[in-house]
Amino acid sequence: MAMLAHHSQESWSQFLSYVEERCSSTEFENWLAPIKVLDATLEEITLEVPNIFVQEYLLDNYKRDLVAFLPTRLNGEPAIVFKIAEPKKTGAVIETIEPIVEHIDNSASQHECSLNANYLFSNFIEGPSNQFVKSAAVGVAARPGRSYNPLFIHGGVGLGKTHLLHAIGHEVRQNQKKLRVQAITTEGFINDLVDSLRNKSVDKMKRFYRSLDVLLVDDIQFLQSRKNFEDELCNTFEALINQNKQIVITSDKPPGQLSLSERMIARMEWGLVAHIGIPDLETRVAILQHKADLKGIRIPQKVAFFIAEHIFHNVRQLEGALNRLSAYSRLMGLDVTEEMAEKTLAELLQHVPQKRITVDSILKSVATIYDVRVSDLRGTSRTKEIVFPRQVAMYLAKEMINDSLTKLSSSFGGKTHSTLLHAWEKIGDQLKKDEMLKRNIQMARRNLEM
Numbered sequence: 001m002a003m004l005a006h007h008s009q010e011s012w013s014q015f016l017s018y019v020e021e022r023c024s025s026t027e028f029e030n031w032l033a034p035i036k037v038l039d040a041t042l043e044e045i046t047l048e049v050p051n052i053f054v055q056e057y058l059l060d061n062y063k064r065d066l067v068a069f070l071p072t073r074l075n076g077e078p079a080i081v082f083k084i085a086e087p088k089k090t091g092a093v094i095e096t097i098e099p100i101v102e103h104i105d106n107s108a109s110q111h112e113c114s115l116n117a118n119y120l121f122s123n124f125i126e127g128p129s130n131q132f133v134k135s136a137a138v139g140v141a142a143r144p145g146r147s148y149n150p151l152f153i154h155g156g157v158g159l160g161k162t163h164l165l166h167a168i169g170h171e172v173r174q175n176q177k178k179l180r181v182q183a184i185t186t187e188g189f190i191n192d193l194v195d196s197l198r199n200k201s202v203d204k205m206k207r208f209y210r211s212l213d214v215l216l217v218d219d220i221q222f223l224q225s226r227k228n229f230e231d232e233l234c235n236t237f238e239a240l241i242n243q244n245k246q247i248v249i250t251s252d253k254p255p256g257q258l259s260l261s262e263r264m265i266a267r268m269e270w271g272l273v274a275h276i277g278i279p280d281l282e283t284r285v286a287i288l289q290h291k292a293d294l295k296g297i298r299i300p301q302k303v304a305f306f307i308a309e310h311i312f313h314n315v316r317q318l319e320g321a322l323n324r325l326s327a328y329s330r331l332m333g334l335d336v337t338e339e340m341a342e343k344t345l346a347e348l349l350q351h352v353p354q355k356r357i358t359v360d361s362i363l364k365s366v367a368t369i370y371d372v373r374v375s376d377l378r379g380t381s382r383t384k385e386i387v388f389p390r391q392v393a394m395y396l397a398k399e400m401i402n403d404s405l406t407k408l409s410s411s412f413g414g415k416t417h418s419t420l421l422h423a424w425e426k427i428g429d430q431l432k433k434d435e436m437l438k439r440n441i442q443m444a445r446r447n448l449e450m
Contacts, residue, residue: 009040012047015069019062025383031057038083043071046081051147055082057135115173115183119166125290127283129371130160133274137164137248141171144179144214144246148272150237154251155276158316161250164276165216168248172214179213186222190229210239214246220268221251224259234264241270277371279315281439284308288318297326299336306338307345309443312368321345357400357448359393359411365444366393378413392437394420395427396444 020028031054039046049055058066059078066078073079121141126134139147153161169183184192196205209215215236223230240247251258254275255268279287285301285308292299299307299322307325311317321341328344329336363374370389377390390412397408398420405417412420431438 009037009045011069011071012037012040012045015062015065018069019065024385036085039081044079044081045070046083048083048085050085051139052084052143055084115166115169116162119163120170121167123290123294124160124163124167125279125283125287127279127286129277129279129283133276134164136272136274137168138171140246140248141168142175144172144176145244147246149241149244150247150249150268150271152249152251152255152268152271152273153276154254154273156252156278156313158314159276159278160315161276162218165218165248165250169214169216180211181214181216182209182212183216183218185218186220186233189217189233190222190226193229193232206236209236210243212240212245214248215240217247217249219251220249221253221258223264227261230260230264234261234267237267241267247271278312278368280369280371280436281305281308281312281443282436284312284315284318287315288322291319291322295322295326297322297329297336299325303336303338303341305439306341309439309446310345359397359401359408361448362393362396362400362444365447366396369440369444378411380413391423391427392441392444394423396441396448398424400445400448 016032019032023032034050035054035058036048037045038048049058063078066080067076071079121134121138124130124134133153136148136151137153140149140151153164155161166183169181172179172181192205193202196202217233223233237247249268254273255265258265285304288304288308289299292304307318307321311321325336325341325344328334328340334340360374363377366372366389367374367377370385370392372386372389376386377393379386381387394408394412394415397411398405401408405420409415409417409420427437427441431441
């Protein structure tokens with residue numbers, strides 16, 4: 001460990017440099033980069049954090065490193081004074097809403113999306129692809145309006161966006177009973193507005209939505225190409241955020257990829273945009289086993305891995321596969337086996353059509369398994385999230401394609417043949433001791449050879 005520097009500001013910079021080499025770029029940018037040094041002496045450092053959640057994250061995960069780099073108190077704790085940043089003031093012009101003095105009718109939203117009783121934080125299976133977004137959701141639920149606002153969760157179908165959205169709602173309702181929580185789909189909001197226009201009760205609807213403490217909006221992508229509805233929802237967002245009320249939004253794409261106005265996109269990017277990716281193989285197996293336990297079904301580990309290797313784009317399909325396998329097993333009075341799974345789930349299992357194996361097909365397969373972009377695998381990024389999958393793709397290319405090293409390496413953005421050979425040797429060595437890597441390689445081979 002580096003010795004304590006002469007100045008705490010320099011020590012903080014050294015701490016950041018040390019940690020940046022040992023965590024993912026996403027983790028660093030979202031949790032550590034926003035922290036600012038307000039004051040520093042030889043005895044103490046004052047840090048500004050966006051919210052208490054970031055403070056707790058820093059102390060929970062990096063206390064040992066903080067002690068190594070920064071001044072410490074007599075009790076051995078890092079000598080840090082934390083200050084919570086003031087909420088950012090926005091320049092948005094909000095239309096005036098009369099003070100609400102009458103009792104708010106909770107039935108004002110006819111299209112409320114009631115919270116799913118099964119969507120709780122306690123039964124959300126965590127893995128590398130969703131760990132950050134779950135932590136952000138837990139932080140928002142603990143401190144509505146004082147953490148990231150809005151929290152924008154995006155990712156593919158069936159990966160757990162709605163689960164986290166509803167889990168936030170349950171957590172707030174359970175622990176902060178005075179707060180008014182509303183969960184609604186975007187289609188529900190549109191239907192609400194249509195009904196209000198028809199019944200000439202738009203003002204009542206506005207008062208209802210703008211009196212909420214927590215607004216949970218699912219599937220914002222359905223707002224695309226609906227300009228009038230978009231304007232009204234954007235006004236609602238602005239009104240709530242300016243009152244420090246919490247908004248959580250889900251979408252199948254990040255804000256910048258939605259066909260919405262710049263104003264709306266800007267509002268959704270005010271807080272934290274968090275991606276929920278395809279869970280890795282181990283996490284999919286854990287999800288499958290968890291659901292099997294809830295249903296009282298015994299699934300051998302080998303069968304769980306077989307199913308998880310073939311169903312990976314949509315976690316919801318894992319439960320469908322489990323239900324089908326359970327029904328067949330009970331009707332036929334047979335134990336669940338890999339052969340039974342292959343026969344019973346034939347149309348659910350995801351196969352790659354048989355075709356000539358190319359570097360392109362290898363890159364696509366590896367990109368899917370590791371939840372990265374093909375363009376990144378071809379590019380020059382040196383982050384560990386990209387370098388390792390790139391080396392896996394290089395290993396597979398040398399193993400499965402009968403071309404010269406020079407030709408193969410040129411397909412990886414002009415890499416040299418020595419780079420490809422190094423990757424092949426490294427992955428080959430690691431395969432002997434890394435069981436997860438072995439399974440990922442087997443899954444990629446199976447997909448490519450089918």
